[in-house]
Amino acid sequence: MSAMLEVKDLVVSYGKIKAVKGISFSVDEGEVVSLIGTNGAGKTTTLRTISGLLRPVSGSIVFKGADLTTVPAHDIVQLGLAHSPEGRRIFPKLTVEENLLLGAFSRKDKGIRGDLEAAYDLFPILQERRTQPAGTFSGGEQQMLAMGRAMMSRPKMLMLDEPSMGLSPLMMKRIMTTVSTLQAQGTTILLVEQNAQAALKRATKGYVLEVGRIVLSGTGRELLESDDVRKAYLGED
Amino acid sequence: MEFAQQLVNGLTLGSLYALIAVGYTVVYGIIQLINFAHGEIFMIGAFGALSTWLVFFNGNTSVWVLPIMIIGAIASSVIVAVLMERVAYRPLRSAPRLAPLITAIGISVFLQELVRLGYNNPLLFLSTWNPFDFPSAKQKVPFPQIDVVTGAAFNVGGVVIQRSTIFTIGALIICAAGLFYFVSRTRTGRAMQAVSQDPDTARLMGINVDRIIIVAFVIGATLAAVAGVAQGLQITNINFKMGFLAGLKAFTAAVLGGIGNVWGAVLGGLTLGLVESMAVQFIPGTFGGSPWKDVWAFAILILVLVFRPQGLLGAKVVDRA
Numbered sequence: 139m140s141a142m143l144e145v146k147d148l149v150v151s152y153g154k155i156k157a158v159k160g161i162s163f164s165v166d167e168g169e170v171v172s173l174i175g176t177n178g179a180g181k182t183t184t185l186r187t188i189s190g191l192l193r194p195v196s197g198s199i200v201f202k203g204a205d206l207t208t209v210p211a212h213d214i215v216q217l218g219l220a221h222s223p224e225g226r227r228i229f230p231k232l233t234v235e236e237n238l239l240l241g242a243f244s245r246k247d248k249g250i251r252g253d254l255e256a257a258y259d260l261f262p263i264l265q266e267r268r269t270q271p272a273g274t275f276s277g278g279e280q281q282m283l284a285m286g287r288a289m290m291s292r293p294k295m296l297m298l299d300e301p302s303m304g305l306s307p308l309m310m311k312r313i314m315t316t317v318s319t320l321q322a323q324g325t326t327i328l329l330v331e332q333n334a335q336a337a338l339k340r341a342t343k344g345y346v347l348e349v350g351r352i353v354l355s356g357t358g359r360e361l362l363e364s365d366d367v368r369k370a371y372l373g374e375d
Numbered sequence: 376m377e378f379a380q381q382l383v384n385g386l387t388l389g390s391l392y393a394l395i396a397v398g399y400t401v402v403y404g405i406i407q408l409i410n411f412a413h414g415e416i417f418m419i420g421a422f423g424a425l426s427t428w429l430v431f432f433n434g435n436t437s438v439w440v441l442p443i444m445i446i447g448a449i450a451s452s453v454i455v456a457v458l459m460e461r462v463a464y465r466p467l468r469s470a471p472r473l474a475p476l477i478t479a480i481g482i483s484v485f486l487q488e489l490v491r492l493g494y495n496n497p498l499l500f501l502s503t504w505n506p507f508d509f510p511s512a513k514q515k516v517p518f519p520q521i522d523v524v525t526g527a528a529f530n531v532g533g534v535v536i537q538r539s540t541i542f543t544i545g546a547l548i549i550c551a552a553g554l555f556y557f558v559s560r561t562r563t564g565r566a567m568q569a570v571s572q573d574p575d576t577a578r579l580m581g582i583n584v585d586r587i588i589i590v591a592f593v594i595g596a597t598l599a600a601v602a603g604v605a606q607g608l609q610i611t612n613i614n615f616k617m618g619f620l621a622g623l624k625a626f627t628a629a630v631l632g633g634i635g636n637v638w639g640a641v642l643g644g645l646t647l648g649l650v651e652s653m654a655v656q657f658i659p660g661t662f663g664g665s666p667w668k669d670v671w672a673f674a675i676l677i678l679v680l681v682f683r684p685q686g687l688l689g690a691k692v693v694d695r696a
C-alpha cells in the first residue's frame with residue numbers, strides 16, 4: 139500500500155537561505171505523524187510547501203497519487219488536504235460562523251450545515267459565540283476555531299502547525315484530546331509541534347527535524363524513549 | 376436656507392466622490408495598491424455611456440435609454456479595468472511597491488491620450504475610419520440630456536434640487552446597498568473579506584486570490600462607471616481629463632474615510648463634498664468662493680493625515696508582516 143502523503147528529498151529555500159535541506163517522510167492513512175523540532179528547524183516551511191504556499195527548489199510531494207508541487211495552493215484543499223496554520227490565522231474581523239463557512243469554501247455539497255453542527259458539537263464554545271468577531275477570542279478559542287475551520291473542508295488529512303503554542307496546560311490537553319478524537323473519526327493527521335511530549339505520545343510515527351534535516355525517526359514511543367529526544371526536547375539529562 | 380442649499384450641493388458632489396472612492400478602497404484593501412488610473416476608469420464610463428447612446432439611440436432622449444447607457448458605461452469601465460489588472464498590475468504583483476504605483480500613473484496618462492486621440496479615430500494613424508461618427512474628444516463633448524432625469528429643477532421651499540442630484544444620490548444609495556449585500560451576504564463577498572484580512576490563509580481555504588482581485592477591480596469599475604454617467608448628466612458634457620481631478624478628490628475621500636474600508640470611502644466622499652460646498656458658501660473674504668474649494672478639500676486631507684492617519688473609520692494600521 140502506498141502512503142497517503144509521500145514527501146521525497148524536499149528542498150525549500152528563501153532566496154539564498156536553505157530552510158529545508160532534503161527531507162523525506164511519509165504519512166499513511168489513519169496515522170498521526172508528528173514532526174518535532176526546535177525554533178527555525180523548518181517545520182512551518184515544510185507544511186507551507188506541502189500546501190502550495192511555497193514552492194520547493196527540488197523534491198516531490200505526492201498526496202493520494204497527485205503531485206502537489208504543481209497544483210495551485212487554492213486547489214489543494216479540494217484534494218482532501220487541510221492545513222491549520224501556525225499562529226491560528228483566523229480571520230479576525232469575521233464572525234465565528236463566517237470563519238467556519240470559509241473553511242467549507244471549496245465545497246459545494248449539501249452537507250455544510252450539518253458539518254457546522256458537527257464543529258459546534260466538537261467545540262460548544264464556538265456555538266455560544268457564533269456571531270462574535272473571531273479577533274476578540276482568547277488563544278485557545280482561536281485554536282479551536284482554526285481546527286474547526288480546517289475540519290469544515292472534510293479533509294482526508296489534516297496538517298496542524300503548533301496547535302498548542304501559547305496555550306495553558308489545560309487548553310493544550312483539550313486540543314490534544316481533540317487530535318485523538320479526529321483520528322478516531324478517520325482523519326489522518328500530520329502534527330507539527332515543539333511540545334515533543336504531547337505530540338509523540340499520540341503519534342504512530344515521528345520525525346525530528348533539526349536545521350532543515352531529519353535527524354531521527356521512529357514510532358512515537360521509540361522517540362519518546364530515545365536519549366537524544368529526552369535530552370533535547372524534554373529537558374532531561 | 377443657504378445652508379440647506381449647500382447641504383444638497385455637498386451631498387450631490389459627495390455622492391459622486393463616494394462612488395469613485397469605493398474603487399480605490401476595495402483594490403487597496405485587497406492588494407495594497409493605490410490604483411491611480413482609477414479616475415480614468417470613471418472617465419471611460421462616461422465615454423462608454425455616450426458611445427452606447429451614439430451607436431444605438433442617437434437623438435433619442437427617452438428615459439428608458441438611460442439604463443442601457445448605464446450598462447454600456449459599466450461594460451466599458453469593467454473591460455478596461457480588468458485588462459489593466461491583467462496586463463499591467465498582475466505581472467508586478469511581487470515587485471517593489473513603487474513599480475505598480477508608477478505603472479498606474481503611466482496607465483492614467485495612456486488612457487487619457489487614448490480617448491483624446493482615438494475617440495473619433497479608433498485606428499489612430501492607420502485610417503480615419505469612424506463608423507458611428509463619434510465626435511472628437513480633444514475638447515468637451517456634449518453628454519446626452521435624458522428626459523425626466525435632466526428636466527427642470529425642483530424647488531423645495533427655496534432649495535433648488537436638480538433632477539441629476541436625485542439621480543446621483545439615488546445611485547449612491549442603490550450601489551451602497553448592493554455592495555453591502557455582496558460583501559456581507561454572499562460567498563464571494565466573504566471570500567473577498569478573507570483575502571483582505573489574510574491572503575495566504577484565504578488560499579488555504581481554497582480561495583483563488585487572483586479571481587478575488589479581479590472581482591475588486593470589477594466592483595470599483597462598476598461604481599465609477601455609474602459616477603461617470605451621473606457626472607455627464609449633471610454638467611452636460613464630458614472630456615478626457617475629467618478623471619484626473621475627480622480621481623484625486625475621490626482618492627482623498629478614500630484616505631479621509633480610512634483607505635481599505637468601504638464604508639469609510641462612502642463617508643469620506645460625502646464629508647469631502649460637504650466640506651467643499653460649505654467652504655464655498657461660508658468662508659468669507661479672499662479664501663472663500665469656489666476658486667478656493669480645492670484648497671479646502673486638500674487642507675482637510677492634510678489635517679486628517681496629520682491627526683488621524685488611519686482615516687475616519689480606519690482601524691489603526693498595525694504593520695503587516
Ligand SMILES: Nc1ncnc2c1ncn2[C@@H]1O[C@H](COP(=O)(O)OP(=O)(O)OP(=O)(O)O)[C@@H](O)[C@H]1O
Nearest residue numbers: 152155157175176177178179180181182183184332
Ligand atoms: N519568510 C521567510 N524569509 C526568510 N527566511 C525565513 C522565512 N520564514 C522562515 N525563514 C527561515 O527558515 C528557517 C525555518 O523556519 P520555519 O518557520 O520553517 O521553522 P519552524 O520549524 O516552523 O520554527 P518555529 O518552531 O519557530 O515555528 C528559519 O531559519 C527561518 O528563519
Ligand SMILES: [Mg+2]
Nearest residue numbers: 181182183224
Ligand atoms: Mg513554525
